[in-house]
Amino acid sequence: MKNQYVSATLLGLFLGTAVLTSFTSKPAPPKRLVKNQPYTKAQIEKGKYLITIMGCGDCHAPKTMTPQGPVADPQLGLSGHPARIPMGKVTKNALNDWVLFHPMSTIAVGPWGASFAANLTPDATGIGSWSEEQFIIALTEGKSKGIRAARPLLPPMPWLSYTKMKREDLVAMFAYLKSCKPVENVVPQPISLDKL
Numbered sequence: 001m002k003n004q005y006v007s008a009t010l011l012g013l014f015l016g017t018a019v020l021t022s023f024t025s026k027p028a029p030p031k032r033l034v035k036n037q038p039y040t041k042a043q044i045e046k047g048k049y050l051i052t053i054m055g056c057g058d059c060h061a062p063k064t065m066t067p068q069g070p071v072a073d074p075q076l077g078l079s080g081h082p083a084r085i086p087m088g089k090v091t092k093n094a095l096n097d098w099v100l101f102h103p104m105s106t107i108a109v110g111p112w113g114a115s116f117a118a119n120l121t122p123d124a125t126g127i128g129s130w131s132e133e134q135f136i137i138a139l140t141e142g143k144s145k146g147i148r149a150a151r152p153l154l155p156p157m158p159w160l161s162y163t164k165m166k167r168e169d170l171v172a173m174f175a176y177l178k179s180c181k182p183v184e185n186v187v188p189q190p191i192s193l194d195k196l
Contacts, residue, residue: 039175047176081106123182
C-alpha cells in the first residue's frame with residue numbers, strides 16, 4: 001500500500017511539473033543542421049602535401065628540443081607561438097645587424113619589431129572562423145586575418161611568394177588546415193620596435 005501511495009505521489013509530482021513546465025518554458029529552438037565539410041579527401045591530401053613541402057611548420061609549429069635540434073610537437077600541430085612561453089629579452093642593438101628567431105622559430109625579431117607565428121588550426125583562436133576567401137586574401141595579399149583593411153602580415157611570413165599561387169592549391173591548403181586537430185592558443189600580438 002505504501003509503495004502504491006509513493007508511486008502515485010511521484011507520478012502526480014512528475015505530471016504536475018511537466019504541465020507547469022509546458023506553460024512556463026520557452027519552446028526549444030529548432031536544431032541547426034551541421035553541414036558536412038565541403039572538401040574532398042583528395043583536396044585535403046593535396047593541402048597536407050603543400051603545407052608540408054612549403055615548410056609552414058618551420059614557423060607555425062611549436063617545437064620540442066631533441067638531440068638533433070628543434071622538432072615540431074605533434075600535440076600542438078600548427079598552433080603558432082605558444083601564448084604561455086614568454087618572448088625573452090632582446091638587445092635592440094643586435095637588431096641593426098640581425099634578424100633573430102626564437103629557439104622554436106615561432107617568434108621573429110627585426111627592424112619591424114617582434115612578430116609571432118599565427119595559429120593555423122581550426123580552433124576559434126586560430127582560423128576556425130575564417131572563410132576560404134579570408135585565407136586566400138591573407139596568403140596572396142598579405143593582410144592579417146584575411147581582412148583587406150587590416151595591417152599587413154609581418155616578416156618572416158613569405159606571402160609574396162604565394163601571390164601567383166593557383167586558387168585550387170590555396171583551397172587545398174585551407175581544406176587541410178580545416179581538417180586538422182583544433183588547438184586553443186591565443187597567439188600574442190606583434191610588438192613594435194619602440195616597445196621592445
